[in-house]
Amino acid sequence: MSDARLPPPADMSDRAFLAGMAILGGSYVVLIIALLTANMFHTSFKDLKLAFQSEQIQYAIKLSVISCTVTTILALWVAVPLGYLLARTRFPGREVVDTILDIPIVLPPLVIGLSLLILFTTIPGKAFERVTNQHMGELLTYFVLPLVTAALIAFGCTRSTLGRFAGTLFGAPVVALILHVSVGEALAETLQDRLHTRITYAIPSVILAQFAVATAFAVRTMTVTFQQISPRTEQVALTLGCSRSQAFWWVTLPQARRGMLTAATLAWARSLGEFGPILIFSGATRMKTEVLSTSVFLELSIGNLNAAIAVSILMIAVAVAVLVLMRVFGLRGASII
């Protein structure tokens, strides 16, 4: 990569130009710092401690971490193939699909939440909800868990036989079979007992609401990632004996790792901050569908400003920690790749 930096400013007019750019851009940085500082100084450590000892906020933290993580995995699951198709193929209606994918980004979040709610009042929506309510345990044990497991193995062990097998159409079914002959039945029963629930105004709705928005960002990131990877390497892989899927798994996907980390970071951070769709579609029920973003709203609505600020500070800290971790991991990855 070439160094894009210019030589040091030569004279006063150069300095004045750079100073003007710094003032314009720096004003936004100052605003962000001011927002963070205002939050920090409006509360005390005692108030923070009190807020975090609250059972409701602890539940919100737990649900936020779990839902954001599940949403991120599901978002990547969709974003990687969709991004690859958009970057590499020309199919009828591609421009239409491309435009549709931008809708969740530009649509007001409340509208997304309302649309989700309406969707689940339709006949297909109700039927889907009936299935998940009565077969949630089986759905998770024999469908979601095998898919996630196979994807993690395939991504983590791209060049091993196990990784290659996990990435085929048989990977997830084999995991499902292993679960079935081992702990599958007990696991399905437990998950059904603990998680059998409707979708609307329940935990799955939180994930769905987050997924509906976060995935759009993940798709955009993965599309750009695959566009930046030279198709020539894939073409050479084809001449060396690969099928299209082998070339993807062995040559293209390893090059996309940093992009996937970026997409995962964006999806996770976006999910954490999602409020509007969750409020409409999941409600803001304490100890049920309450996540950190709705916690802020709930605390504010009962006049508990200190708790609202405490949760805000926590969200800021978590967001910064995720960003820093991903940047560090991404930079370390660059020396390997």
Added chain:
Amino acid sequence: MNSNLLEVVNLGIQQGKFALDGITLRVPTGSYGVLMGRTGCGKTSILEVIAGLRRAHSGEVLLGGRDVTFLPPAHRDVGYVPQDGALFPTMTVAEQLGFALLVRRAPRNEIERRVQELAEWLEITPLLDRRPQGLSGGEAQRVALGRALSFRPRFLLMDEPLSSLDEATHGHLVRLLQEIREKRDVTVLHVTHSSREAGDLADVMLRLEDGRLVEGGR
């Protein structure tokens, strides 16, 4: 088996405003063919059609008498060295050289043996643990050449493999290509705009001008 290992018959290529038509060329078995022409005349496109990386508008591609026009690249037994080498950024040199055999599920010791054999011939043994980012231009081209030959293809396609190399590296690679030519166990089509390279290497010289082959065959 047809002695003309590679035949392209009445090939037509069209993409946007670019078009080639009625291209027919033959490179005899074991010969070193050089396809010349100015930049942008369609040499790379012809190579890509033969490799199976681009669909022809019309015509046929025949390898050893077998019509491969609609076969995927993996089934054509063709090694391909693109202009920029296109090494896999996440693999070491050793992994690149062994990749084609890994895809073919060759035993591990066979892969290791072949990698060592290629590394010694290409004089890149000290580079086996390096990734492409740590290679010079000449080193990268040697790795690309080794990778393309690793599975002993019957046909080798090279797109300007010697461009933008310094004189010493250029000379070294020419010597390697001359060795390939002398062995006669692979038929080569080498694309270049350099008449010096053609002079050093070609058994069969072909020139593409204004969408037509003006010289060809033997």
